[in-house]
Amino acid sequence: MTGLPPFSIQLKALRQERRLSQLDLAIAAEVSQRHLSFLESGRSKPGRGVAARLATALDLAPELANAFMADAGFAPLFPALRIDDPELAPLKSAAAHVLRGHMPYPAVVIDSVGDILDANPAFEVAIALFGDPSSLWTRTHGGRPKNLYRLTLHPAGTAGALVNFEEVARAVLQRIAREAQAGPRQQALIDDIVSWKTIDPAWVRPAGGWSPPPRPIVAERYKIGREILGVFAVTTRLGAAMNAVAGGIRIESYFPADDKTQRVMERLDR
Structure with a gap:
């Protein structure tokens, strides 16, 4: 399907990579399955709290979690420090x-x-x-x-x-x-x-x-x-x-x- 927001595409791809059903992920992230379905189809936009809970439920590494949050339109979850900080x-x-x-x-x-x-x-x-x-x-x-x-x-x-x-x-x-x-x-x-x-x-x-x-x-x-x-x-x-x-x-x-x-x-x- 074309025209989907990057967040929707990434959310579905990450869920499928981890072999989670929509119900499994919805329960882990404490959202309704219907809301998750709307997020994947682009019919709804996530709030910051929902996006953060989804990142946690998907067990995303820090760099990918930050990219996931950026796709949702929010600031990073993890500080991206340099080694010389x-x-x-x-x-x-x-x-x-x-x-x-x-x-x-x-x-x-x-x-x-x-x-x-x-x-x-x-x-x-x-x-x-x-x-x-x-x-x-x-x-x-x-x-x-x-x-x-x-x-x-x-x-x-x-x-x-x-x-x-x-x-x-x-x-x-x-x-x-x-x-x-x-x-x-x-x-x-x-x-x-x-x-x-x-x-x-x-x-x-x-x-x-x-x-x-x-x-x-x-x-x-x-x-x-x-x-x-x-x-x-x-x-x-x-x-x-x-x-x-x-x-x-x-x-x-x-x-x-x-x-x-x-x-x-x-x-x-x-």
Whole structure:
């Protein structure tokens, strides 16, 4: 149906994604089923209280809840703070402490869409293994914010040296797809990456909508000169889900996947 308000389209889509009937959602949000039906058909507009209860009943992540409220014409439910806001100073300090403690191995702080907020010196050294860092960022990002997923998968980025590219690309894309429920920025990133010629859209959502779960550890194996070096990442989430930024902040800590890579990393640190 065309001409529906964005809120009505989003409400129905989110309800169906969660496999809720109108009655189920109406009960959870403490509204009548008839009113919910009118909201989905565009015949009624929600009040702020109703929109907020629907967002809660749908169990929306902060960023998506804010977008949901915006579609309804209301202010955000959650504060969208930046990592450098004074309120998040303790979180920023804790993240910096973790980055320092992970030396000589790379570690990076990213937000919910993979944009890089901070990194330790070992991460910068690792990037330099693939050529001049400034040129690398320019080729893969242009004027966009630095993004870990874009750096990994872009054909002009580190992907050119990635021996098991398809395996890593599948894992990364399916991770972003799972997190796409957190907000529109994640979906926009997926759409951008899938437009690259080196990416098969089926890696995101295979035909039939089902794919086997990723392996517990997916090592990234890169050919650097004559050597093949492997690393894998461990993700640590920081902050409470009450905050649209803090709830999405995580640290990607990279570890050597084999003894040879460990020796190379430790030698680079020296």
